[in-house]
Every structure is written in structure tokens, then in C-alpha cells.
Amino acid sequence: MDFDLPTDLVVYLAELDAFIAAEIKPLEQQDDNIRFFDHRREYARTDFENQGLPRREWEQLLVEASRRADAAGHWRFSAPKKYGGKDGSNLWMAVIRDRFAAMGLGLHNDLQNEHSIVGNFPFVAMFEHFGTPEQQQEFILGGFARTRRTAFGLTEPNHGSDATHMETRAVRETRDGVPGWRIDGEKMWITGMHVATHCAAFCRTSGEAGNARGITCLLVPAETPGMVIDEYLWTFNMPTDHPRMHFEDCWVPESAMLGPEGGGLAIAQSFVHQNRIRQAASSLGAATYCVEESVKYARQRKPFGEELARNQAIQFPLVELATQCEMLRSMIYKTAWQMDRLEASEGGHKAIERELSDKISMCNYWANRLVCEAADRAMQVHGGIGYSRHKPFEHIYRHHRRYRITEGAEEIQMRKVGAYLFGYLGPRKGMFD
Structure with missing residues (x-):
């Protein structure tokens, strides 16, 4: 078994890093666009006088970032080649989403609006599998042209x-x-x-x-x-x-x-598995960010003349979170890889539902729970400044907390796992009858 990331994926990650540094970070800094990511972010993004909707300037900035990413060949990565994409696999998307979220808040990947320079397009799968040729032309190509949403x-x-x-x-x-x-x-x-x-x-x-x-x-x-x-x-x-x-x-x-x-x-239900594994990867990346930032802070902060990190009360909760991140990363990557194999098989999406639906649910509900725990722990480790909006942990918690409800509440996903585990559904069906 080879657990190394494919060489071409590693090369592509470096290409994405270079693109972010050259195109996205400068855009994030110009014209005070950083207001959408620093302590002013919620106010800067929200038109409270207009029903609490997103401010036009905020959404325009996201469009500009994705436009640049599209011109560079990244935005449509997950879409089929015939629509200008690269047939991006579930494994590659999971790795990219994990990596992007682990970078922290930024214009490269802000999931509050489901925005990323490497986009997620569930509408493509929906119209590809169920639409007429006319609907595919109108809604898939129109979606990428932003004339249809x-x-x-x-x-x-x-x-x-x-x-x-x-x-x-x-x-x-x-x-x-x-x-x-x-x-x-x-x-x-x-x-x-x-x-x-x-x-x-x-x-x-x-x-x-x-x-x-x-x-x-x-x-x-x-x-x-x-x-x-x-x-x-x-x-x-x-x-x-x-x-x-x-x-x-x-x-x-x-x-x-x-x-x-x-x-x-x-x-x-046609694209729920694809969405859930990518959401799990994003939550994992954000959890990793919270852990890493807490470790850095604990090494730098010196109350009573010693590093905060010397205290086991600081170490042990972060050790547990770091351990869970590592275990979950292995499972998410493995599950995404298995999804790719089944998608390429004769069974396709139906095979994924039959063979892997419970594993995808495991990844999703645990990752979404883990990121909330990691953000909460980061606030605790950072103390008062962690509770403030001058650190991103409160934003991470508030955003990712929704994922424990949306895309299938964690109780629904646990019920799915239970049905597979006890043989009411999936490969073990009938085993205990």
C-alpha cells in the first residue's frame, strides 16, 4: 500500500500555492479588501440594513477572485473536461480542500459563501445526470458563464x-x-x-x-x-x-x-456523497489550522515566566485533537480514493451508495464535530484574544457549526452508519437475519 500523495497532485498543490501568492493575496490586500477577513469581517460582509444580505462589494470580490482562478485554469478543476474543467477526482478535491482550509481565512477559500478558487459545482453533476441536452447547455455552461444560478x-x-x-x-x-x-x-x-x-x-x-x-x-x-x-x-x-x-x-x-x-x-441525493466528503475535508483543514495556531501561541505565550505549552492542561487537549486530525485525514483520503474507484466502475454512483455511503457519513459528521471542538479549544488556549474577533476562531466555529445540521444533520448521518453497521442497509444487509 502506498500512502504518498500522487506526484502530479503534489506538483499541482505547488502550482496553486504560487497562484494564491501571485494573484489572490495581492487582491485580498488591495482597496482595504482585508476588511472582509480581519476583525471587521462580519460587518464588512453584511448589509444589515438590507435584510442582512451579503454586501455587493463582498460578492463582487469573490467573483473577481474566481474569475482570475478560472482564467488560470483552476476554478473549474472538478468539472468535466468538456465544460472546461480537469475531471478533478474526489481524492484530489479532498486534499485541496483540506490544504486550503488549513491555511486559515482568506480569499483563496472562504466557505461561508461556498467560495474557493478551486470550485465545487454540484449543479454540474445534477444536470449531467438528469438534465435534457437543452438543460445541460443552459444550466451547466450558463452556470460557468454566471448567467444561470x-x-x-x-x-x-x-x-x-x-x-x-x-x-x-x-x-x-x-x-x-x-x-x-x-x-x-x-x-x-x-x-x-x-x-x-x-x-x-x-x-x-x-x-x-x-x-x-x-x-x-x-x-x-x-x-x-x-x-x-x-x-x-x-x-x-x-x-x-x-x-x-x-x-x-x-x-x-x-x-x-x-x-x-x-x-x-x-x-x-445524487451529489450528496461528493459534497459530504469535500465538506469533511474542509472541516478537517480548519480543525488542523486551529490546532496549529494554538500550538504556536502556546509556545510563544509565557505566563509566570514559562511557556504556556509546558502545561499538560494545554498539551493534552491539543494532543487529542491532533491525533483525531491525523486519523481522520487518513480515512477521508482513503474514502475519497475509494469513491473514485467506484465512480469509474460499472456501478458508478449507485455503487458508492451501496458500498461507501456509511464511510462518507463517518468522515463528514466526525470532521464537522471535530472542527467545532478545535475552534473552541483554540479560543480557550488563546484566552481573551481568542474570544475576540481579532482571531478567526469564533468565525470558524460559527461557520462550521452549521455543517453539523446542513448536508444531512449528524444524527441523520449516524443513523445511516447504524443502518449499515447493523445490516439493515449496505453490504451487510441480511447478515444477521
Whole structure:
């Protein structure tokens, strides 16, 4: 077994480091852009007088950084080559995300907006697997050209983790001789609607509550009458781009349907594994950053004439966190490598669900928990300055705390692991019957 990173990956990491130093760090420093990353970051990013939405200058800066990364050939790295990408693998993306987050806050990789100079594009997989050729042309190429941006309309006020009981409904209705769908219902936490051109609205079109079948995905243009944003929900980490919204007599034509009628839940789950392993890698990198910064500070700080690091009460919690980081890194990289092998196999995504879904959930829920523990410990080690906004630990905690709820709450992921472990699902199914 060879645990060394591939040589070409190591070379590419060096290329990314050079690009960040030459292009991104200078942009981060010019025109007081550092205000978005220093102690002023939450205020600088948030237009508190406009529903708490992101300030336009902040989002423009992120666009400029990704534009430069795209010109250098990095932004679309994970996308297929036919869309200008490099067919970036799960292993490579995990290593890059881990490395970037371990660098600390910066314009190279600010996950509060899911921004990175090496982008993550779940919409590509969604349209690649379920879209018509026309939809692929419009939404994949349009997404990279920034003329299309699709928000993910799954969650509802009364139904979060359990999408099978969603109350939003769509019924067939013809208007002006054009067949289509009328949508009525409520949605919540629909991230990015303030800049989205479309909402991928998941609606029950048949079947009973609790059935996985009978849910359909409809692409609703943002200006469609009857799709209304009610409010943007202020969150632990501001700015917000998460609205509560409703559909009332909202009509779209038949061509708005993405994927098969009644098969929308498969769309919602199609890229969850890819997202979860990359999110786990990011949380791991941020945890590593917190540990390393705490070690440096403990060696420099000298209360009572001795390094803070001499105290076992400082050492031992950081030793445990560092140990968990090392173990988790091995598991994340191994799992990402296994995902790549299964993706290339005849089984593809279905094989990943059957063989690896529990391992991906293990990586994700543990990494998201670990980074919160590491950020909290960094605040404790740094004392008062660690609690202040002049250090990034409070921001890291506030941001990564959401991942213990989103992309599948950790309880949902632990339930998945339990189902595989006890043989209700996965390769061990039936083993104990």
C-alpha cells in the first residue's frame, strides 16, 4: 500500500500555492479588501440594513477572485473536461480542500459563501445526470458563464431531514394551451435565492406522504409570478442568504421539469456523497489550522515566566485533537480514493451508495464535530484574544457549526452508519437475519 500523495497532485498543490501568492493575496490586500477577513469581517460582509444580505462589494470580490482562478485554469478543476474543467477526482478535491482550509481565512477559500478558487459545482453533476441536452447547455455552461444560478428548493418549514413528507405540491395544469405545472407550498433555507436565476423546487406530484417516489423537481425562474420570498433568516454567522419563501398559484411549463416525473428525490441525493466528503475535508483543514495556531501561541505565550505549552492542561487537549486530525485525514483520503474507484466502475454512483455511503457519513459528521471542538479549544488556549474577533476562531466555529445540521444533520448521518453497521442497509444487509 502506498500512502504518498500522487506526484502530479503534489506538483499541482505547488502550482496553486504560487497562484494564491501571485494573484489572490495581492487582491485580498488591495482597496482595504482585508476588511472582509480581519476583525471587521462580519460587518464588512453584511448589509444589515438590507435584510442582512451579503454586501455587493463582498460578492463582487469573490467573483473577481474566481474569475482570475478560472482564467488560470483552476476554478473549474472538478468539472468535466468538456465544460472546461480537469475531471478533478474526489481524492484530489479532498486534499485541496483540506490544504486550503488549513491555511486559515482568506480569499483563496472562504466557505461561508461556498467560495474557493478551486470550485465545487454540484449543479454540474445534477444536470449531467438528469438534465435534457437543452438543460445541460443552459444550466451547466450558463452556470460557468454566471448567467444561470440554481438554488436548491428542498427543505420546508415543517420538513427538514425528511423530504418524503414535503407539503409543497405541483399539479398538472394547462395555461394558454401550454401544458405545465401549478405549484403551491412553502420552502425554507433556500440558499442563494437573492442571486439565483432559478429555484429547483421539489414538489410532490403523486403518491402519499412518506413515499420516496412521487416527488418531482421543477426549475422555476426567479421572476415567476407566485414564487415569493417572505424573509431572509438571520443566522449564527452573518450575512444570510437563506430565505423562507412560498409558492402560490405559481405556474411553469412542462419543459421546466428536471429528470423523470416522480423521481426527484434521486436528484436531491445524487451529489450528496461528493459534497459530504469535500465538506469533511474542509472541516478537517480548519480543525488542523486551529490546532496549529494554538500550538504556536502556546509556545510563544509565557505566563509566570514559562511557556504556556509546558502545561499538560494545554498539551493534552491539543494532543487529542491532533491525533483525531491525523486519523481522520487518513480515512477521508482513503474514502475519497475509494469513491473514485467506484465512480469509474460499472456501478458508478449507485455503487458508492451501496458500498461507501456509511464511510462518507463517518468522515463528514466526525470532521464537522471535530472542527467545532478545535475552534473552541483554540479560543480557550488563546484566552481573551481568542474570544475576540481579532482571531478567526469564533468565525470558524460559527461557520462550521452549521455543517453539523446542513448536508444531512449528524444524527441523520449516524443513523445511516447504524443502518449499515447493523445490516439493515449496505453490504451487510441480511447478515444477521
